[in-house]
């Protein structure tokens with residue numbers, strides 16, 4: 001029989017017992033559940049709600065339950081609906097009446113919200129650490145290749161040359177924002193619902209500040225109805241996971257493209273590649289593809305929780321039991337993806353010659369040639385047209401802009417002089433982009449220093 005079975009004369013069927021149970025999912029929260037119960041028991045003892053000896057017996061008993069779970073010696077029973085019931089039943093079996101006093105002034109409604117918030121805080125911290133490790137790998141690649149030039153793209157068409165380091169750092173900034181989102185999700189979770197009881201608070205003189213402080217919460221949730229029904233913190237975590245996974249999917253899509261014979265910009269290490277069961281020559285970027293693919297389930301976890309929350313009346317509803325599985329999955333999936341991506345980026349070999357060879361194709365100097373004319377006084381829109389004609393000429397001849405003779409340039413405009421070569425040279429084109437945040441070597445060096453500063457601050461905040 002369930003611990004709440006006093007007013008019942010019939011048991012639920014085995015099927016409905018399983019259908020209603022959350023134990024297979026929430027047993028992952030055993031440590032948080034035990035921590036919450038220890039804090040509640042200690043507070044009950046100190047407030048004189050239960051005898052200090054009973055509080056001490058409860059705390060000792062909970063520690064033994066935790067040891068048994070961690071030693072794999074705890075027999076989880078599906079007749080227990082959830083981890084809260086499992087732990088409480090085991091506690092009562094161990095310490096008897098004292099254990100039966102633990103649930104005084106508490107409901108599973110504030111208990112589960114407390115456990116889930118503690119869990120969410122921890123997972124945010126784990127993810128923030130994994131985020132830092134991936135950023136370190138990207139920064140390392142940027143630092144190791146300060147002069148490597150690659151084509152920059154818009155519409156996946158060659159656009160303007162950029163530094164490979166600049167491209168890597170773009171992902172570092174995405175991840176820096178992901179870190180902020182995870183930190184915000186952590187702050188959202190960092191409030192104690194304990195003491196809200198079922199929905200309305202209790203008649204016992206509970207010290208909510210005391211349990212909040214002993215569990216490491218920075219504040220108490222001011223409204224008992226809100227305390228037991230709010231799952232915004234899990235939405236925040238799932239959203240942070242979704243955006244971060246989406247960023248990883250973009251990075252991985254580029255890794256997949258760059259690994260093709262067509263691009264040939266990088267080679268993944270064997271440790272992050274797989275072969276084919278039929279084609280002996282194959283080296284597939286499976287893990288990059290898998291990260292790209294896993295983004296779907298993480299976004300699915302977010303959407304599932306949003307829809308579960310929609311139109312729920314106050315306060316606790318059993319629908320809320322559906323909150324944990326997706327959030328746990330989103331956090332675990334993102335963590336795995338971050339760890340995998342860090343190893344993959346850290347060990348990938350960059351191919352500067354292939355990148356440069358591609359950067360020579362597709363008239364990447366065109367904007368700079370137009371800028372050359374504009375700087376000599378021609379209105380930019382007119383200069384754009386002149387260079388368009390030159391590109392057309394190259395297309396007809398099957399050559400690139402730097403294959404044209406000075407006379408070809410001068411046939412389009414008499415503003416062209418011998419120094420036009422400076423607008424055609426890849427290294428000069430890149431170096432000339434001196435704007436703050438631009439791809440010029442000096443600007444990228446400054447950006448790298450800033451990215452490292454933010455990274456160091458984030459690492460120190462872990």
Ligand code: ARG
Nearest residue numbers: 022081082108109112320321
């Ligand atoms: N297993 C439940 C959950 O995860 C715990 C809270 C149940 N409360 C209740 N009154 N049925 O949400």
